[in-house]
Each structure stands twice: as structure tokens, then as C-alpha cells.
Amino acid sequence: MPISKSVAGIAVSAIKEMAMRAAKVPGAASLTWGLPDFPTPDHIREATRQALADDPDIGKYTLPDGLPQLRAAAAETHRAATGITVDPDRNVTITAGNMEGVKTVLRAILDPGDEVIVTDPGFASHFIQIGLVGAKPMFWRLDEARGWALDLEALPGLVTPRCKAILLVSPSNPTGRIFSRNELLAVGRLAAEHGLLVILDDPYCHFTYENRDRYFNLASAPEFVDRVAYLFTFSKCHAMSGWRLGYAVLPDWLKREVLKVHDATMICAPRISQVSGLAALGGEQEHLRAFETALKARRALICERLDALPEIFDYAKPEGAYYVFPRIVAPHRDSSEFAIRLLDEAKVVVTPGRAFGPSGEHHVRMAFCVAEEVIETAFDRIETWHAG
Numbered sequence: 001m002p003i004s005k006s007v008a009g010i011a012v013s014a015i016k017e018m019a020m021r022a023a024k025v026p027g028a029a030s031l032t033w034g035l036p037d038f039p040t041p042d043h044i045r046e047a048t049r050q051a052l053a054d055d056p057d058i059g060k061y062t063l064p065d066g067l068p069q070l071r072a073a074a075a076e077t078h079r080a081a082t083g084i085t086v087d088p089d090r091n092v093t094i095t096a097g098n099m100e101g102v103k104t105v106l107r108a109i110l111d112p113g114d115e116v117i118v119t120d121p122g123f124a125s126h127f128i129q130i131g132l133v134g135a136k137p138m139f140w141r142l143d144e145a146r147g148w149a150l151d152l153e154a155l156p157g158l159v160t161p162r163c164k165a166i167l168l169v170s171p172s173n174p175t176g177r178i179f180s181r182n183e184l185l186a187v188g189r190l191a192a193e194h195g196l197l198v199i200l201d202d203p204y205c206h207f208t209y210e211n212r213d214r215y216f217n218l219a220s221a222p223e224f225v226d227r228v229a230y231l232f233t234f235s236k237c238h239a240m241s242g243w244r245l246g247y248a249v250l251p252d253w254l255k256r257e258v259l260k261v262h263d264a265t266m267i268c269a270p271r272i273s274q275v276s277g278l279a280a281l282g283g284e285q286e287h288l289r290a291f292e293t294a295l296k297a298r299r300a301l302i303c304e305r306l307d308a309l310p311e312i313f314d315y316a317k318p319e320g321a322y323y324v325f326p327r328i329v330a331p332h333r334d335s336s337e338f339a340i341r342l343l344d345e346a347k348v349v350v351t352p353g354r355a356f357g358p359s360g361e362h363h364v365r366m367a368f369c370v371a372e373e374v375i376e377t378a379f380d381r382i383e384t385w386h387a388g
């Protein structure tokens with residue numbers, strides 16, 4: 001059958017694989033999918049309802065780079081967050097979420113054989129997206145002993161003539177690490193020195209708990225605006241994952257190229273979602289803090305439960321996002337075997353760490369964006385399983 005080598009060589013995402021496997025185990029307690037249980041806030045739903053009722057154009061395409069009002073709102077949100085003024089026409093593109101945004105940027109900058117530096121562990125879908133373009137992810141090993149910090153000394157050794165970009169997520173998936181201002185500025189300097197693009201995939205900037213001062217957005221450094229592609233998604237912080245909406249703030253040399261790919265493969269983000277996004281950016285923002293507060297309590301709970309299991313897990317406390325990435329210290333063969341055993345024998349679902357890169361092996365990812373009862377049930381079961 002006609003299947004491309006780059007697709008045939010991909011394994012189904014371990015996250016979805018575990019989710020599908022778990023669906024066959026009734027009552028399994030799942031910490032596998034990074035999907036918060038919060039509903040989309042009412043004022044966003046209401047604006048959507050009104051647009052459906054009143055706007056005769058609501059069912060139509062928009063311009064490829066999105067509704068002008070939403071691009072203006074995105075530019076203003078970006079200015080408020082970073083202090084950098086961008087032009088809605090020259091710099092902003094509305095995307096169908098960051099998966100589409102990152103894929104589109106990668107497609108616009110890469111040729112087969114090129115390379116992109118990604119953190120290891122890092123976000124599995126990035127590795128796949130890079131591979132789909134015929135390019136290669138270059139794994140930049142994080143320093144586990146320093147709580148999954150960036151290892152700046154190792155970075156220059158990864159840059160080859162084929163390297164085109166460095167792709168970062170902070171707060172990070174799967175470790176919850178917030179990369180520091182100094183680390184990120186050093187990345188920016190290296191990128192400038194070698195003519196690389198820095199792609200910032202940012203679903204988690206609003207989940208930083210008591211570490212808000214640690215969070216630094218490299219897109220706020222004026223000296224690097226021409227080398228940073230910043231991608232924001234509404235999925236997590238506005239509880240809009242199913243609406244498929246994000247925005248990209250791009251240097252103007254890049255927006256034109258990105259638009260070619262976006263238009264050829266997507267045309268535009270769904271108009272209905274763009275209208276909802278306008279309500280999310282322009283309306284009251286209380287939900288941002290409410291979600292963060294709820295997640296902070298869940299983080300405290302999962303850390304407390306992990307602290308009680310030092311014979312199974314060793315972990316670094318996450319600083320942001322809603323993931324923890326403990327090392328398995330109990331006897332096991334590899335992270336997949338451990339995760340499958342946990343599902344089959346304890347009815348608890350976690351994601352094998354190997355899916356997040358070579359140094360993810362012997363770890364599991366736990367997403368604590370689920371209700372506290374689910375976390376309690378999962379850990380009660382792990383404790384009983386371990387004692388048994």
C-alpha cells in the first residue's frame with residue numbers, strides 16, 4: 001500500500017496509545033492526557049452563541065491570517081505580556097492551535113535533511129512534525145540533576161550547518177520546568193550568532209503558580225524579535241482545546257512564508273473559533289487565575305502523594321504547566337513495561353517517558369490537570385499495588 005516512509009516510520013503517540021488502551025479498562029484512573037477538565041468559560045460561550053445567531057458571515061472562511069479584530073487583540077495581548085509592539089498585519093497570524101502553528105512554521109523553514117534542536121525530554125509531537133518534513137530533531141539533553149534545567153554548555157555542540165531552529169516550551173511539557181531568563185537569553189544569543197530561528201510553543205504561560213517571577217518570555221527581548229516565532233494557544237489557559245485556536249507572532253520576513261503554507265493546508269482557522277477567541281482575549285480574565293489556582297492545589301496534592309512513594313518515584317517539583325516527570329526507581333524493565341503493568345495491575349494510566357525523547361526512558365509523565373479525586377484514586381491504587 002502507498003504509505004510514505006516518513007509516516008510509516010512513526011509510532012502512534014504513546015499518549016494516545018495509552019489513552020486507547022486505558023479505554024478498554026473500565027474505571028481506570030488516568031493521568032495520561034494533558035487535557036484540563038475545565039469547561040470553556042461562560043462569557044466565551046455566550047459570545048459564540050450570539051455570533052451564531054446574529055452574524056450572517058459566521059459560517060464563512062476568514063482571510064488566511066485571520067479576522068483583523070482578532071489579530072489586533074492578539075497584538076495587544078502580546079504587547080501587554082511582553083512590552084513588544086507588533087503589527088497585526090505584518091506580524092500576526094491566527095492559527096488552528098499550536099500544533100498547526102508549529103507544523104506550519106517548521107514547513108516554512110525546513111528542507112529535507114535540515115535539523116532542529118529540541119529539548120530531551122521534550123514534546124513528542126514536535127519530534128514527529130520535524131520528521132514529517134524530512135528533517136531531524138537534534139536532542140538537547142536537559143539536566144535532570146538540576147531539575148531539568150537547560151544545559152547551556154552542550155548547546156553549541158548541537159549546532160551544525162544544517163541546523164535551522166531551536167524549539168522550546170516553557171513552562172515545559174513533560175517536566176514542568178520554567179527555563180530561566182538567563183538561560184533563554186543565552187539561547188537567543190546563540191541563535192543570533194548562527195542565524196537560527198527560536199520557535200516558542202507556549203501553551204502554559206498562565207500556569208506558573210508561585211513561580212510567576214521566574215517565567216520569562218524570550219519574545220519580550222527586543223534584540224531578538226527578528227529571530228523569534230512566538231506561538232500562543234487558547235487551548236489550555238482559556239479551556240478551548242476543542243476550538244482549535246492559537247496565534248503566531250512572527251517576524252515579517254517569516255509571516256509571508258508561513259501564510260503560504262497555512263493557506264495551502266488550512267485556509268484559515270475556523271471563523272466561529274476566532275469569534276470565541278476575541279471574547280477570550282477581550283473579556284474578563286478571571287478564569288486564568290481560577291484555573292491556575294485549581295491546578296496549584298492539584299500540584300500540591302500530587303507532590304504530596306509522590307513524596308510518600310520514594311521507593312517508586314524520584315521527581316523534581318514542577319514549576320509550571322501541569323506535568324510531573326518522575327524517574328522510576330522501583331524495579332522495572334523500561335518505561336513502557338512499567339506503564340502497562342501499572343494499567344493492567346493497578347488500573348492507573350501514566351505515559352511512558354520514552355515517548356518524550358531518549359532521556360525520558362525510565363520515567364513516566366503524570367498530568368495533574370484532572371480532578372483531585374482522580375489523583376487520589378490513582379495514588380491510592382499505586383500504593384496498594386506496590387504493597388501487594
Ligand SMILES: Cc1ncc(COP(=O)(O)O)c(C=O)c1O
Pocket residue numbers: 034096097098099100123169173201203233234235241245246
Ligand atoms: C507543548 C505543546 N504544544 C502544543 C500543544 C497542543 O496545542 P494546541 O491544542 O494549540 O494544538 C500541547 C498540548 O498538550 C503542548 O503540550
